[in-house]
Amino acid sequence: MTQGDFIRNVTWDELRIGASAQLARSCTVDDLILFAHASGNVNPLMLPAQDGAAEEPMAPSLWVGSLISAVLGNILPGAGTLYLSQNLRFGARVHPGDKLSVDVRCVELREKPVAVFEARVLTSDGAVACEGFAEVAAPVQTIVLNRNALPPLIVDHHDHFSKLVARAEALQPLATAVVWPDDRNSLAGALLAAARGLIEPVLIGPRAKMIELAAMTGAPLDEGWIVDAVDHAESCARAVELTQRGATRAIMKGNVHSDEILGAVVKKEAGLRTNRRVSHVFAMDAPTLDRLLFISDAAVNISPDLSAKVDIVQNAIDLARACGVATPKVGVLSAVETVNVAIPSTLDAAILSKMADRGQIRGGVVDGPLAIDNAVDADAARTKGIASLVAGQADILIAPNIEAGNMLAKELTFVARAEAAGLVLGAKIPVMLTSRADNERSRLASSALASLYDHWRRTGAAAPEARPSLSQAAE
Structure with a gap:
């Protein structure tokens, strides 16, 4: 010694x-x-x-x-x-x-x-x-x-969701069809987002049940927001119909299955499809990161092929830009950071990187394949000798399949204490697939994401930054 x-x-x-x-x-x-x-x-x-x-x-x-x-x-x-x-x-x-x-x-x-x-x-x-x-x-x-160091402690420094909410509060409320909010969490989340000025809700579901729930929780409910519906199918159909005629510009999932909403949205006759594949993007607020981390796709595309991954990457870049990231850095993940013909995801990652270089994917810097460590940790990237504009500082992580993406997002949530919000993109309107397990803060953040994305789609620019409110009702 x-x-x-x-x-x-x-x-x-x-x-x-x-x-x-x-x-x-x-x-x-x-x-x-x-x-x-x-x-x-x-x-x-x-x-x-x-x-x-x-x-x-x-x-x-x-x-x-x-x-x-x-x-x-x-x-x-x-x-x-x-x-x-x-x-x-x-x-x-x-x-x-x-x-x-x-x-x-x-x-x-x-x-x-x-x-x-x-x-x-x-x-x-x-x-x-x-x-x-x-x-x-x-x-x-x-x-x-x-002279041993003490065990490390994590102190939560960063609160990116509050900044998102503050940005969105400065915009006009987003007219949102809320599908079947007949349980406490989904109704309270929608009403909280309305109270904070993020959305203008249209609550599609059982009128009597929603009025009863609002009375039990003490949440302010304008009965003029309610559109009565008898079941999930009618509720989804009414939400699609409202967006078709421009009465609403977003859809929020209530107490229904995600596939019921997405099935209604992607039907050809619904008129909400675009030339892009729909995909889900998580925005993760991790306490140890100085930036939001976007993860896709962890909820919709099970085993996407290369053409689907092109849209997955583009959707994620668009959302990150809507949240104020000028040129998002995209890490396309695999098990290793070198191309290996025995691992198909490394080939897809390399092709996606070159497609971005050639302008077939726009608005971000894309690199891959990258393993998760050298995508987000600069020391890991340096140790492995990776020279890249993305390695160690990725804003967006693209998973090879739904299993990897879902496990990554859930590990960040339940092991690293990250908070998650998210949107389904690729249709003409953003869809908030809030989970029944989501707390009010996550639901607020998802509403903020939808509002910021809608603003970006309509104006071509991110909403300006705003000072976060000291009063955070959802904390």
Whole structure:
């Protein structure tokens, strides 16, 4: 081991009056969040801005004081030290971004193993943030420890869905046919989207049941929104008919099966088909990513051939552009990142990449085949020597088949704590295939996606960014 690989303590017998140790540390927002979790202190003055919180949070005083403990426990005297008492006086307030210096000095040796230390925490401009005296039981045996990092923690920094909703709130509400919302989740999601100004709903289903549900939940329901229908088939047909004549510009799934809605949408006589294959695109808000991640196709096309994948890629690019990604980076996934004739998806990926180079797929940068690691992780791409404009920074992931896409989306949701919203694209109108398991936040985000996509289709430009609302009703 090198000197930097281990930490050796200082025993009571080795301590001398005047011995000192220092530590430099910057305060971060993560420190405040983690301290709140560990202590249970959720004082809004000491957390990042939320409803009623200070714009610039301050560090809890005891977090500042804990830096003294870090020097005593790690450096001087180090491993084996036990606190006996500590008095602290607090002065200058500390905020995220402040650089702090911690100084600890031995001022008294009492009966073995007791030692007294004077401690001080200063800000970068020399102001005293904290000072006091610590009485400890110093270690009596030499201890050498590996300098191991603590287990990693994930702190949710990014909230892309709130930005999507804020963008869509600035647009006119999207007239939306909601198909058979006869359960609490589907009706509440539609009414919440209406309350936030994202959609103007036409609720197609059993009138009495919807009125009863709205009364039970306390959600505001305008009975003028209701179109009575007797069953799923009639509800789907009425939704298609409304879009045919331009009364609505989107469809939202309620408490019906996805294939019932899509079957009605893609019927030739419905008049909603285009020359593109319909496909589903998930928008994933993952807490560790600094961008939305779009995944396709995980819900509609079971085993798409090359021509279907062309449309799948184009639909995903269009949605990403509608959400403000100027030139989406598309990673076409396979099990490996090299072309292998024994793996057909690698051949499709290579062809899709070349088609994008030749302008047959427009609006994005496409590369493949890529494995999932080197598609989203820059270090993995560098390790494998992949030179690419997409590798390590993909905005869109194209799965080889529905099994891979569905597993990827569900793993992100249930293992990585990502939130999912999505649309079916390729028809003349966007279709929101919300799941009965989706929470209100996901339903809001799907409504925002539909509104932003509709705006992009009509204007050719993404809606302008807007400040997210501090009040998030669905959180």
